[in-house]
Amino acid sequence: MSKQATFYHAGCPVCVDAETQFAQALNPQDYSVEVVHLGETPGRIAEAEASGVASVPAFVVDGKPYHINFGASIADLK
Amino acid sequence: MSKQATFYHAGCPVCVDAETQFAQALNPQDYSVEVVHLGETPGRIAEAEASGVASVPAFVVDGKPYHINFGASIADLK
Numbered sequence: 001m002s003k004q005a006t007f008y009h010a011g012c013p014v015c016v017d018a019e020t021q022f023a024q025a026l027n028p029q030d031y032s033v034e035v036v037h038l039g040e041t042p043g044r045i046a047e048a049e050a051s052g053v054a055s056v057p058a059f060v061v062d063g064k065p066y067h068i069n070f071g072a073s074i075a076d077l078k
Numbered sequence: 079m080s081k082q083a084t085f086y087h088a089g090c091p092v093c094v095d096a097e098t099q100f101a102q103a104l105n106p107q108d109y110s111v112e113v114v115h116l117g118e119t120p121g122r123i124a125e126a127e128a129s130g131v132a133s134v135p136a137f138v139v140d141g142k143p144y145h146i147n148f149g150a151s152i153a154d155l156k
Binding site (some may be wrong): 031062066067069 | 096100103143144
């Protein structure tokens with residue numbers, strides 16, 4: 001069964017670069033990747049924060065946050 | 079042709095977790111992943127720094143550094 005991986009971003013250059021390198025790079029046999037643009041869907045910010053996401057770009061895999069470099073703080077997206 | 083991705087770590091819990099979630103998760107059809115333990119091979123610290131790695135765990139893909147969460151500073155590994 002594939003694991004769920006959610007990639008949260010905000011369209012910033014750091015985010016787009018990370019999406020290219022990682023969100024599209026995970027083995028599709030192992031991971032089901034959902035890409036969420038928090039700038040366009042601010043209604044999902046609370047969900048990201050609940051998983052521990054403090055900045056974007058970030059993945060949540062198995063319920064745990066993985067921050068990749070730093071694009072923007074979640075606080076700046078509200 | 080597969081891209082080269084180098085995962086630098088130092089055996090710390092944050093590193094091991096990131097290795098499990100990402101180093102083993104990249105699509106093997108697209109990426110050739112090398113895992114480098116800087117604690118055991120300090121001779122490669124300079125190479126990591128030259129690619130912009132400031133902390134571990136980190137990937138270098140296409141010559142660019144991607145820091146995933148924070149395990150340890152490169153300075154602490156010297």
